[in-house]
Amino acid sequence: EAQVTQNPRYLITVTGKKLTVTCSQNMNHEYMSWYRQDPGLGLRQIYYSMNVEVTDKGDVPEGYKVSRKEKRNFPLILESPSPNQTSLYFCASSSPVRGDEQYFGPGTRLTVT
């Protein structure tokens, strides 16, 4: 089954404790993105990747890091989480044929206290 997976699905952590949210896709997509979704603000892109070792900032990259060492994986790293990073996070992937048609993972609900 073609899918984007994320782990963990739910996470409660404390300020400053480094964490990683994993994302993996089995569709051989070259493009991958991370979004956060907050009430009233919609989905905002954090980082995106065009291919292995090629990443770039989206609209809200502050406080986040990413890496793309393998085509299928695109982890999101919060080196020192803060309460304003409490949000719902989605990973998405898309193919170069229809690069804009993005397919989303199930989401990770992060709470930073």
Added chain:
Amino acid sequence: QKEVEQNSGPLSVPEGAIASLNCTYSDRVSQSFFWYRQYSGKSPELIMSIYSNGDKEDGRFTAQLNKASQYVSLLIRDSQPSDSATYLCAVNAGGYNKLIFGAGTRLAVHP
């Protein structure tokens, strides 16, 4: 700042009626337009894409694009309670993999 605007709703329609969802965007060079459906607590699901002016129909869904007016709409015919969800409009912001999303319109279809 490129923007995509949607009425937050809720838009309430009776079962069997046509639901009309609207979206405006600010960037004139946008070439790709999408509608995503998001059920509460779930991830967005792509339901329609449209790339040229006019209408595009897929089952009960029709997307309409007017680039001159910078306006995209989604019509849902014969609305069902299962259509109750938040509908997100997304617009290409230049280059692949770069979408700008609206905040979404919540649709409620009541029996």
